[in-house]
Amino acid sequence: MSVDRLRRLLEQAFPGSEVEVKDRTGGGDHFQVTVASARFGGLTLLEQHRLVNDALAAPLGDGTIHELRIQTKGSQ
Amino acid sequence: MSELREQIENVIQSEDVALFMKGTPQFVMCGNSSRALDALRRAGAPVTAVDVLPDPRIRQELSSISSWPTIPQVFVRGELIGGADIVEQLAQSDELEQTLEEKLGPDYRGRAPERVVTVG
Numbered sequence: 001m002s003v004d005r006l007r008r009l010l011e012q013a014f015p016g017s018e019v020e021v022k023d024r025t026g027g028g029d030h031f032q033v034t035v036a037s038a039r040f041g042g043l044t045l046l047e048q049h050r051l052v053n054d055a056l057a058a059p060l061g062d063g064t065i066h067e068l069r070i071q072t073k074g075s076q
Numbered sequence: 077m078s079e080l081r082e083q084i085e086n087v088i089q090s091e092d093v094a095l096f097m098k099g100t101p102q103f104v105m106c107g108n109s110s111r112a113l114d115a116l117r118r119a120g121a122p123v124t125a126v127d128v129l130p131d132p133r134i135r136q137e138l139s140s141i142s143s144w145p146t147i148p149q150v151f152v153r154g155e156l157i158g159g160a161d162i163v164e165q166l167a168q169s170d171e172l173e174q175t176l177e178e179k180l181g182p183d184y185r186g187r188a189p190e191r192v193v194t195v196g
Contacts, residue, residue: 045162053145060145067108068146070161 001028001064006056013055014039018073029066036073048072081137083195084126088141091124092180092188094151096138100127100192108160112148115160115167120185121152121176124193131196153179 003021010019010033017037024030033052040048052070059065077085087094093116099105101113101123116123128134128147139145142156150157152175157163166172176184 045165046156046158049158049162050143057145067106069108 001059003031006031006033006059006065009059010035010052010055013051024067024069029064031065031067032069032071034071034073038074040072040074045072078137080131080133080196081141084134084137084141087124087126087193087195088151089154091151091193092153092184093121093123093176095123095125095148096128096134096150097125097148098127098129101125101190105129106147108146109148111160112150112163115164115172116150117190119167119172119176121172122180122184122186122188123190124188125190126193126195130194134196152176155179 003023007019007021010021014035014037017035017039020034022032024032035052039051049070049072052072053060056065056068060068095112095116097104097109097113099109104110104113113123128138135147138149142149144156144159146159148159150163157175163172166175
């Protein structure tokens, strides 16, 4: 899938947050995503990553995303 | 409960450190599985590995148990710690070793050899 489509999914799930998406291999299925959002405030790392997984449930579920690396930050 | 689900639950509950991965420690088949395995090895964790590749139902049952959609998944004494990103991040900040000591005791290192169990 495209970086833009992935970024839109994350921006919808994390309004007003800083989203960075990188296609790590250029093949459209290995991505690094970084999300800085106030939604992460007070959440454990596991809970933060769950929110990102939930936002990308469709492309993760059907294998469109083959490998995903997630980094989360509380918004500065 | 299906027999496969029961076997997976059993591994999660009875193993000190359960790593559900793509491939085996000898033949890792995916970058993220390798990252999790390396982080656990650096922390001296007694890893019990389960290869999810032989049967797609393994991953489906596992994800329905853990509500975590991706592989690898790491459990310590029955509790999901996370996937490769979290385990690696904890390892970099020494929190992985702290977590292992808290849950397994300070003498956890080298307690059991790395091994593979099969389900399904």
